[in-house]
Amino acid sequence: MRRWPWLPEPPFDPTHRFHTSWLLSPLHFFLLRALIALYCFVTIFFLLGWRSTHGMDEAARRSFSYFTSLTFWGIAFYYAFAAFHTGSFWFAGKPLLARWPTALQYLHAIFYTTITTFPFVVTIVFWAVLFDTFSTPFDTWSNVTQHALNLLFAVLEILIPRTERPPVVYVAALVVLLALYLGLAYITYATEGFYVYSFLDDGEVGRGGVAGYCVGILVGTVVVYGLVWLVIWVRLVVTEEKWGMAGKMATRRGVVHPGGAEVGEVKDQVEMSESHHSAV
Template sequence: MANKHIFGPNYSNFDTSYRYETSWLFSPTVLFIIRGFLSLYAFTTIFTIFGYNGANGLSENSERSFSYFTNLTYWGLAFYFLFAALHSGSYAFTGTPLLARWPKVLQIAHGMFYSTIVVYPWIVTIVFWALLYSSFDSPFSTWTNTSQHALNAVYALFEIIFPRTDPLPFIDLVPVVVILALYLGLAYVTHATQGFYVYSFLDNTKNSSGVVAGYIVGILVGSVIIFIIVRYLIVFRIWVTEKKLGMTGKFSCRGVSRAVEADAEKGLNRPSAEAEVH
């Protein structure tokens, strides 16, 4: 029987074996702790920047921060890891994750949210270091930029490698592209209402319309390429960890039977000895 999970999650039968909440390497409790720590670090970074700006007469920078794709995606990482931690923790301690109790529309939204947080950080990192970086003028600037333009990719890589998530379904390309398009609109609304361009390459007074269009199309095409690369990295991870190494997952003792049965229906035929319970 073909492994259906290789082709991506079926939103009509969402996450029956708790792949968003579990890992092939870490127990649900450890995954909960790691995700919680990563969320805490991201929120700490955000509010430390706000505090620094407020203490140094730079409150306008905080107000303007919501116009920057970097900051919006970093908020996204902070909130995703917060909810992912809650899902893993609730599964570890009760056997039924919070995600399984949500309405279907919120479950689907979480799946799409996952797709954005493993794609967008790579766009932010590549664009920043390739087009925007010049130098850092202080240790504080070095730390904040490293956190938001380098560690953000580490966050994405963690979620690609360690959870048992399915490959990104191609339908999730739609929200990934639509959100990018909406952000482009926000960037020009910001210029129209506040008088500044969030990114210099969008400035059509300094660049020709053809150059600006080239950047926009390039980022769009790049996002599609990154999406496909991420999807097949996850396919590769599943193949290596589950098919070759037999590391099919670590589960809560309160919920392992359902997870084993759900994966068996997908053709994994997990031996009971391989279903590690924690």
């Protein structure tokens, strides 16, 4: 009997789809991911530093209660880990993720699903519900970075890697994370005395309004997940079946085949034909 019957057949990611691209070589894919991770972390710490030194200490502390900020932290950490694993694949022909316990491997896959789904929810809710005006250039930059560039970072992870469609069961993980955040939002109100988002204030929008917003965001998240699933499927069909671009698998030490073994001399890249390892 399979240990986790609701997840894809083991082994996890046998052809290293999370760490390779149909478009970029492992080296260039590593550099792209590392650059995005660096930009995200520089942005986060610059925002914290700027607010703390410009009389906005409270705003800096409160940022950890906002779904926008937490999602951006998630993007930063995901790209850092993804760059690390892609770099280890480029250097040694096998990502360190392949040596991790199975549970951590699937948590990485769920992590991937969150950063290809939640940024869309953040951006839609901000521009449709929360946006008012930008008062300063700093305010403009910080909001555009967290509510527009975040979307770009999500799209890049949908289109550039060779990742498969996420299992439907991962929707449950997204729902659980949204529920946990809702709890955090009300814990923040109970301890700090403010609502992180005005639509969570039943005194302003009524209990029915709060419930409506929460259900709407939940449904929107599921819809976004479905659309992302569909886009990934289209990418797989177009790049691998129509264009025959199954993946650039060259490493520093040799050409890596699906089993991960080195063969032959070093090449800049190799197109590897493989059967799909479906994740559904």
